[in-house]
Amino acid sequence: xxxxxxxxxxxxxxxxxxxxxxxxxxxxxxxxxxxxxxxxxxxxxxxxxxxxxxx
Amino acid sequence: xxxxxxxxxxxxxxxxxxxxxxxxxxxxxxxxxxxxxxxxxxxxxxxxxxxxxxxxxxxxxxxxxxxxxxxxxxxxxxxxxxxxxxxxxxxxxxxxxxxxxxxxxxxxxxxxxxxxxxxxxxxxxxxxxxxxxxxxxxxxxxxxxxxxxxxxxxxxxxxxxxxxxxxxxxxx
Numbered sequence: 479x480x481x482x483x484x485x486x487x488x489x490x491x492x493x494x495x496x497x498x499x500x501x502x503x504x505x506x507x508x509x510x511x512x513x514x515x516x517x518x519x520x521x522x523x524x525x526x527x528x529x530x531x532x533x
Numbered sequence: 534x535x536x537x538x539x540x541x542x543x544x545x546x547x548x549x550x551x552x553x554x555x556x557x558x559x560x561x562x563x564x565x566x567x568x569x570x571x572x573x574x575x576x577x578x579x580x581x582x583x584x585x586x587x588x589x590x591x592x593x594x595x596x597x598x599x600x601x602x603x604x605x606x607x608x609x610x611x612x613x614x615x616x617x618x619x620x621x622x623x624x625x626x627x628x629x630x631x632x633x634x635x636x637x638x639x640x641x642x643x644x645x646x647x648x649x650x651x652x653x654x655x656x657x658x659x660x661x662x663x664x665x666x667x668x669x670x671x672x673x674x675x676x677x678x679x680x681x682x683x684x685x686x687x688x689x690x691x692x693x694x695x696x697x698x699x700x701x702x703x704x705x
Contacts, residue, residue: 491672494565494566494669495673497566497567498564498565498566498673502562502563502636502637502638503535503637503638503639505562505563505566505567506534506535506559506562506567506638508567509534509559509562509567509568509570510534512567512568512569512570513569513570513571513614515569516569516570516571517571520571
């Protein structure tokens, strides 16, 4: 693993730790935003048009 | 979600259900970073009807639909969140419900499974997303190894845990 990759992974680990340390109420607010985004993605025409055909 | 939990708390106060515990991704979010999820999995102690050994979800659905909440497949939508009510299906889930810890969201009380029980249930389920979550719990350092070990012993999960370790933890 090169230094650049190591820095990326360390930055990612720090962000995850910072988010995990937030109060539960704050994390729930983020959870709600993630939920809204997931529902939006799931309902988009673009996603539907690229859905794999059942075999 | 605060409003959803308030409704569940009121349902509990009205005697429709007993103790409850949040599991799944929302439960894990108490300990880890937030996950993208569209539903709340709630393990609930249901009241058994006197003439049946089966646990009935009807009182919960009757209570919530009478208040205008709607069914969507296996979910009931409560204040914008899809909620799945789950009766504990085995001794591990019963214990997880019993030992859930109390916390709060902006002043609203909520019960969440312990980190060790969430890991044990994930290990038992064994889907790719469960294994991924277990690795996140391990990395977080939030697990009590002694508590985890005793849960694995009590619920015959030692073999599965060792197999998990062989597969995913060799390089850690």
